[in-house]
Amino acid sequence: MKAEEFDHKFEQGEDIIPYLDLSQAKRPLRHKKPHLNIELPLWMIEQLNQQAQQQGINTDTLVKTYLLQHLTSIE
Numbered sequence: 001m002k003a004e005e006f007d008h009k010f011e012q013g014e015d016i017i018p019y020l021d022l023s024q025a026k027r028p029l030r031h032k033k034p035h036l037n038i039e040l041p042l043w044m045i046e047q048l049n050q051q052a053q054q055q056g057i058n059t060d061t062l063v064k065t066y067l068l069q070h071l072t073s074i075e
Contacts, residue, residue, distance in 0.1 A: 052062040
């Protein structure tokens, strides 16, 4: 498929995913550092675990969400 045809399909709102090779796709700035050690009071850990359970997610996801919300709100 020529680039012009691809662009036209995209501009018309057609689904272009079948035309993409996603096997080599990368997400820049998404590299993760393996671990961040942080000491928290036991009461805080228990609250985080409880809130995560109420939301049906794991505690790591809850903490990442809280951090992301805070970091994006200060920009």
